[in-house]
Amino acid sequence: MSPAASTVEPRSVGDLLNATGSGNALELRGVTRMFGALAALTDVTLTVKPGERRGVLGSNGAGKTTLFNCVTGDFLPTSGTIRLFGEDVTRFPAHERIRRGLRRTYQISLLFGGLTVLDNVYLACRGVSRGRFSLVRPRRNDALMQSAFELIEAVHLSDVAETLVAELSYGQQRQLEIALALAGAPRFILFDEPAAGLSPTERADLVAILTSLPRHIGFIIIEHDMDVALRVAESVSMMHNGRIFKEGLPSEIENDPEVQELYLGGGHG
Numbered sequence: 001m002s003p004a005a006s007t008v009e010p011r012s013v014g015d016l017l018n019a020t021g022s023g024n025a026l027e028l029r030g031v032t033r034m035f036g037a038l039a040a041l042t043d044v045t046l047t048v049k050p051g052e053r054r055g056v057l058g059s060n061g062a063g064k065t066t067l068f069n070c071v072t073g074d075f076l077p078t079s080g081t082i083r084l085f086g087e088d089v090t091r092f093p094a095h096e097r098i099r100r101g102l103r104r105t106y107q108i109s110l111l112f113g114g115l116t117v118l119d120n121v122y123l124a125c126r127g128v129s130r131g132r133f134s135l136v137r138p139r140r141n142d143a144l145m146q147s148a149f150e151l152i153e154a155v156h157l158s159d160v161a162e163t164l165v166a167e168l169s170y171g172q173q174r175q176l177e178i179a180l181a182l183a184g185a186p187r188f189i190l191f192d193e194p195a196a197g198l199s200p201t202e203r204a205d206l207v208a209i210l211t212s213l214p215r216h217i218g219f220i221i222i223e224h225d226m227d228v229a230l231r232v233a234e235s236v237s238m239m240h241n242g243r244i245f246k247e248g249l250p251s252e253i254e255n256d257p258e259v260q261e262l263y264l265g266g267g268h269g
């Protein structure tokens, strides 16, 4: 089964609405997150349609990672609501959101360095499958193993499938993280600065991988590299001081004087 062919049964009326194209994949309404007296997010409202590819840009401390943490359930918002495919998941634990097709990558690597690329991806596929506690040794024609090979190919790592992760380049490890996020028929992925620390060649490879993802998988990409974000995203939300202050097409954002002043001027690290 290829990632493009993956399907998830509808779980709710919201899912059924989305099947006809009238719902949103992700919807935040008035989301605020306080850390003591500090407002990391203030009244954030954001909607992303199924299959849409959204860039979220902003200077250091703008609230981008906190936004992701609220969507994944790593943090609960102080106020506001979060809906995933029409369902209110605001108070759901992270694993319930994963069950509904949400995935994320992290800025920090979470890979098993002592295992091969194939083992890492196979375990990710196994972890989100029904038989995840089986101790039976996998065969190469096992359906999950086939899925693992397809995901490895989708992130351009077929040549190093049997290589230990600790021996991969940094860029290859970031590509592997994308494969892990693709395991188990995701419907929406949050990419947290996937281009950070990559060489120009690796960035070009990353752009090719992200633009080739199956069209039904929507995503948000947080990126400091404006060039990567604007090439991958179809729409962009700009954040500053915990608020979304502008949304538009990549071409509109790129040429916006306020964005240029705030993002390309000072404050961007």
Ligand SMILES: Nc1ncnc2c1ncn2[C@@H]1O[C@H](COP(=O)(O)OP(=O)(O)OP(=O)(O)O)[C@@H](O)[C@H]1O
Binding pocket: 035, 038, 039, 040, 058, 059, 060, 061, 062, 063, 064, 065, 066, 067
């Ligand atoms: N766990 C936390 N405890 C206290 N303050 C936090 C916590 N997480 C984030 N913050 C604060 O919330 C604000 C937003 O941080 P956040 O990490 O979301 O920004 P960001 O846009 O992702 O920044 P960067 O681009 O540097 O990763 C910052 O002022 C940060 O110091």
